[in-house]
Amino acid sequence: MSKKYDCIFLDRDGTINTDPGYISKLQDFKFFDFAVAALDMLKTLTNNFIIISNQSGVARGLILEQDLIKINEYIFEEFSKNNLGLLDIYYCFDHPDNSSGRRKPGVEMFVEASNQYCLDLSRCLMIGDSKTDILPAKVLGMESMLVLSGEGEKYKNSFYEKEKPDYISKNLMFGAIELIT
Numbered sequence: 001m002s003k004k005y006d007c008i009f010l011d012r013d014g015t016i017n018t019d020p021g022y023i024s025k026l027q028d029f030k031f032f033d034f035a036v037a038a039l040d041m042l043k044t045l046t047n048n049f050i051i052i053s054n055q056s057g058v059a060r061g062l063i064l065e066q067d068l069i070k071i072n073e074y075i076f077e078e079f080s081k082n083n084l085g086l087l088d089i090y091y092c093f094d095h096p097d098n099s100s101g102r103r104k105p106g107v108e109m110f111v112e113a114s115n116q117y118c119l120d121l122s123r124c125l126m127i128g129d130s131k132t133d134i135l136p137a138k139v140l141g142m143e144s145m146l147v148l149s150g151e152g153e154k155y156k157n158s159f160y161e162k163e164k165p166d167y168i169s170k171n172l173m174f175g176a177i178e179l180i181t
């Protein structure tokens with residue numbers, strides 16, 4: 001039987017790891033202590049995770065792409081070690097003052113992923129801690145969850161009726177529990 005979601009898209013900073021701002025070195029990247037256990041629960045709902053992340057620190061000159069690649073390798077290793085199917089990581093380096101449709105809330109990274117992996121976006125879920133994670137999900141007809149870790153608390157009451165996420169949860173762990181029970 002197919003699982004509920006073709007894919008669960010995950011924001012990175014503030015959703016699966018702490019967000020101290022512009023993480024430029026691997027040693028500054030810390031998964032939330034609940035992240036692996038939460039993802040393990042979410043795995044009952046999907047075979048596929050994809051990370052979709054704005055990293056304007058690259059355009060700002062605060063993050064080197066080679067350091068971001070090291071962080072990616074570490075994330076892939078951790079997912080793999082814990083038997084979590086991470087299909088891909090999509091990044092957008094654009095500066096917000098000069099951004100393409102790839103930068104969230106733009107939809108293009110999601111569209112690229114759905115084309116590349118033949119995903120039915122109406123059968124996908126996006127989880128993130130920012131309004132910019134929820135808005136593209138709404139445009140694309142995906143389910144969405146705002147987590148209040150990271151910056152989420154700040155955005156909780158910022159949604160118009162039509163923009164509201166399907167779920168609002170304290171963090172990825174509470175969200176996973178809500179989704180599987």
Ligand SMILES: [Mg+2]
Nearest residue numbers: 011013014129
């Ligand atoms: Mg975030």
